[in-house]
Amino acid sequence: MNELQAVQAELARAGIDGWLIYDFRGSNAVARPLLRALLGERLGSRRVFLAVPREGTPVLLAHAIEAGTLSGARAVETRVYSSTESLDAELRRALAGMGRVAMEYSPQGDNPYVGTVDAGTVERVRALGVEVVSSGEVAQVLQLWDEERLEQHLRAAEVVLRAKDAAFGFMGEALALGRAVRETEVQRVILDVFEQEGCVWDHAPNVSFGAHAGDPHHSPAPGERDAELREGDVVLVDLWCRLPDEGAPYADVTWTGHAGAPGERVRRAFDAVREARDAAFRCVADAYAEGRWPTGAEVDRVARGVLEAAGYGEAFTHRTGHSLGSETVHGLAAHLDAFETRDERLLRPGLGFTIEPGVYFPDFGVRLEMNVYVDEGGPRATTDMQAELEVLP
Numbered sequence: 001m002n003e004l005q006a007v008q009a010e011l012a013r014a015g016i017d018g019w020l021i022y023d024f025r026g027s028n029a030v031a032r033p034l035l036r037a038l039l040g041e042r043l044g045s046r047r048v049f050l051a052v053p054r055e056g057t058p059v060l061l062a063h064a065i066e067a068g069t070l071s072g073a074r075a076v077e078t079r080v081y082s083s084t085e086s087l088d089a090e091l092r093r094a095l096a097g098m099g100r101v102a103m104e105y106s107p108q109g110d111n112p113y114v115g116t117v118d119a120g121t122v123e124r125v126r127a128l129g130v131e132v133v134s135s136g137e138v139a140q141v142l143q144l145w146d147e148e149r150l151e152q153h154l155r156a157a158e159v160v161l162r163a164k165d166a167a168f169g170f171m172g173e174a175l176a177l178g179r180a181v182r183e184t185e186v187q188r189v190i191l192d193v194f195e196q197e198g199c200v201w202d203h204a205p206n207v208s209f210g211a212h213a214g215d216p217h218h219s220p221a222p223g224e225r226d227a228e229l230r231e232g233d234v235v236l237v238d239l240w241c242r243l244p245d246e247g248a249p250y251a252d253v254t255w256t257g258h259a260g261a262p263g264e265r266v267r268r269a270f271d272a273v274r275e276a277r278d279a280a281f282r283c284v285a286d287a288y289a290e291g292r293w294p295t296g297a298e299v300d301r302v303a304r305g306v307l308e309a310a311g312y313g314e315a316f317t318h319r320t321g322h323s324l325g326s327e328t329v330h331g332l333a334a335h336l337d338a339f340e341t342r343d344e345r346l347l348r349p350g351l352g353f354t355i356e357p358g359v360y361f362p363d364f365g366v367r368l369e370m371n372v373y374v375d376e377g378g379p380r381a382t383t384d385m386q387a388e389l390e391v392l393p
Contacts, residue, residue: 017098102135144350157251163193183220205239234364254369257390288378297338315359
């Protein structure tokens with residue numbers, strides 16, 4: 001099934017008449033796979049609309065000065081507009097017979113990952129007497145992995161776990177020898193493994209010692225942002241990479257350790273985060289066993305409930321997980337989030353995502369991140385699931 005067929009099948013499943021894709025100078029990331037498949041890489045400098053009906057041939061609306069540039073579009077009917085009046089006329093014509101269309105719109109702005117079309121353009125379409133609904137589920141079908149993508153992810157996961165082991169091995173050996181070690185040194189160990197394996201990454205891994213581990217997105221840099229590892233420090237390492245092949249998905253894990261024997265406060269936090277991670281995974285598995293697909297928000301609420309019950313609700317300051325992408329580690333499909341946003345998109349078969357609850361304090365933080373792929377049978381862990389603190393040395 002190609003991209004267009006997958007989109008039209010989802011429109012039929014959802015009972016939506018069409019998907020009206022709007023792009024201005026490359027603004028529409030979620031529809032890009034379909035736009036590339038049908039139009040190629042060149043979208044021009046003016047507004048472009050692509051009306052994809054539930055059945056039949058998509059209609060491309062291109063500005064008159066760029067109609068020639070887009071004349072090579074495949075499997076579409078190209079129509080031309082020039083003035084705003086002719087744009088409205090062509091939109092009305094392209095949407096004839098469609099009472100309900102999907103656009104990159106999120107009611108109340110609840111999900112900015114979905115709601116990327118400006119309010120004025122949505123108003124323009126509604127003024128034509130067309131109901132606009134969210135394209136969240138329709139666009140997700142362009143993010144599903146096939147067997148090749150899954151295999152690429154699994155190979156990247158092996159590299160990420162190998163790099164994680166190298167990082168903790170380096171730190172353990174340094175502590176055993178009484179040698180100082182800094183965050184940027186561990187970062188370099190990880191990147192060396194990535195480079196040796198021919199993998200790529202969007203930015204360098206996060207390595208955090210002590211209080212830096214209480215900053216979920218700490219990124220070390222030479223100077224004040226480059227802590228030295230000391231006895232009693234929590235160690236948090238978050239690393240990700242992908243194969244260099246175009247479209248290859250990322251793998252992304254976070255591992256937590258401790259320099260020396262951890263105290264009760266750290267152990268208790270670790271145990272609670274581990275329980276939240278495992279509860280989130282079970283939530284997905286249980287939903288599939290019931291014959292349904294859970295939403296990202298549903299899974300987030302389960303993990304958050306575990307940490308709230310353990311007294312860590314205020315310390316869990318981010319979503320439970322994110323979609324795994326290929327252009328960046330954070331993808332365009334459903335995130336596990338009912339906190340930062342309300343992501344009601346379904347965790348449908350073919351998606352890959354992370355589960356990574358965490359708790360953060362002024363002096364340390366704990367996060368445990370695993371990767372998950374779902375197929376028709378349910379969720380599958382594609383990376384290791386950390387069971388115990390990594391005690392150094």
